Amino acid sequence: MRTTCTLFGPPSFFVRRSPNSFLFSVFLTLTLSLLSCFFFSFLLFTKLSEASTTAIMAAPSSKTLKNLNGKWTMNKTLSDSSEPVLSLQGVGYLIRKGISLATITLEVEQYEGPPKPPNTAADVVTHIDIKQSASGLSSTQENRCFDNFPRDHTDWLFGTVTGRSRWVSLDEVTDEFLKKGWEIEGEGQNFITNIAENKEKGWVAEQVWGFQIVDGERRYCRHVVVTKGAERAQIRLVYDFNEE
Secondary structure (H helix, E strand, C coil): CCCEECCCCCCCCEECCCHHHHHHHHHHHHHHHHHHHHHHHHHHHHHHHHHHHHHCECCCCCCECCECCEEEEECCCCCCCCHHHHHHCCCCHHHHHHHHHCCEEEEEEEEEECCCCCCCCCCCEEEEEEEEEECCCCCEEEEEECCCCCEEEEECCCEEEEEEEEEECHHHCCCHHHHCCCCCCCCCCCEEEEEEEECCCCEEEEEEEEEEEECCEEEEEEEEEEEECCEEEEEEEEEEEEEC
């Protein structure tokens, strides 16, 4: 008969320890260790999330449609779901779900310069080049030239699209959803409109960009309307400013 001396009790006290008891002790120790690791990992994740949230803010007064330079992140809480618009545009179910879970980031470079082909004029126009990234998915590049000339663009998400961009006043916007809710900052053509058409899939998307007061804070927003025949979907996208 094998006996072991316990750590507690008189030195002369001996107890019998079964193999099952030993295995249970090992299992309990490992379980508690794993739970501790999970708990502290959760705390670390929470702190990092709080730090990330703190770094994101509403649009500062220096940010206008004349200066969108910097990094912007779509605020999923304040924005409408993109599901109906993407579905009407023919984006597949799995990609739509991936986009709904992803963090959408815009890296914006805005500048003035000569127009791009096919426009051969010598005028100086606004350019806005945007790299749009979705965590876990491939990024897209959108280079807009504000001369209202149609230009083709092809990417993995929307296929081949013919788009044109220009400055407008709200009086020039006819759709009620596209023209409502904006902060009027200055006079004249101080809003941005984009029209994109996918001839193969049969949809047209029109956007108006500007700034709105959302939950008491000034934020960069986009109103988007997509039509396909008699079908229509509309959303508002709200962005947080991250950094210059």
